[in-house]
Amino acid sequence: MKIIYTVLACLFFVAISNSQERFLTKNGTISFFSTSPMENIEAKNNQVLSIVDAANGQMAISILMKSFMFEKALMQEHFNENYVESDRYPKATFKGDLLNFDAIGDSKTKTQVKGNLTIHGKTKEITIEATTLKTADSILMTGEFFVELADFGIEIPAVVKNNIAKKIKVNFNFNHKPYKK
């Protein structure tokens, strides 16, 4: 009986220590740029949640679409109302793995991140290159990638097709800190 308890206790502590190896940020930054002949559109979100599990290199990101701030109020309204439909699809999410996570150390390392990106209710598997830096009390990730609007069912009407790029450049910057419950 005692042995069973010891094993259970070990399991319990392993679980706890596991959860302590998670790194989280609540104010990660994601910005995107649309460059087109007519106008440039830029938006920034400073309230992105991201978590990395240092035990296995898994990561997840959660983005509130309404937290993207635009230069023009009308652009922001159109973004939420007409393009990403934030009332129906309030969040974009990513869930995936940092490949070769063990190779990451305290100098900047190029890392592949592979997983499923969900925007506007549509999910697509993507692989992103990130620059990653890991120390005892932080995991820093930065990088950029392109999102093709058509992949996520976001339509651009003909009258504004010269105002909005089909491929949107996305930049991210997450400074994860140890996650305590």
Add this chain to the structure above:
Amino acid sequence: MKNRLLTTFIIFFSLQLSSQDLLDVLDAETSETENVVTATFKGTRIVNGHSIENRKDKELEFIISHRFGRVNTGFEELFGLDQSNIRFSFEYGLTDNLTAGLGRSSFEKTYDGFLKYSLLKQRTGANSFPFAVSLFGSIAAKSQKAIAGNERSFAESLFYVGQVLVAKKLNSSVSIQLTPTYVHRNLTAIAADPHDIFALGFGTRVKLNKRVSLNAEYYQQFNKLESINARNSLAFGVDIETGGHVFQIILSNAITMIEKGFITETTGNFFGGDIHLGFNLSRTF
């Protein structure tokens, strides 16, 4: 028994800790945000009358509005297209919540100025609030020359309008608005005409798709001008939005496009065919 409970608890707790999905962790960590409800209406007008929507900080909107003659004037007048009334205006967001506008209507050569202030916003999430309230005030000055013997002073040419706009976005496609209205005119045509008229406006919009909506608006007057056969204003419109433009196609029994006019001076009988086709075109800079 106690031991068994403890065992179950420990197993359960351990499993839960290790199997908790990372996205679920993020959901749990998401703080409840305050969401201001936006885009209750597409434009700053429902049809003729104002909606709770404001121009945002430092945005300038240019609006050209147009009402043709009555469609029941027949083929000779090309169903009213031979006649035309126009109002153009510049409307500017002084702040996100305060819009000022200056306009000029061809009907009676009337100038108008207004202020619209967004007092309360509809909100969901933290600090939720069920509806939005805006205040509207305008002054209109008639500049058309009076006929000889009927001259009036500048003060006698003035009209004042006050409105409280109360709107609610019921869901992503349906919005409603109630608009208690007060209209004051300094000069009346005959002694029996009231200087002060009270009315209640009803407005709604239903989105047909992401960029097109159907709007309707009705103003019930509680007292009316006696010198004309005044009727309540009824109007329907279709909003079509393309980028920075909102294009509204309108059917209305009123020929004027400012509050003191279409609310109290409408004489057309909508169901008798006294319908004016019209357009509002707006461009935001």
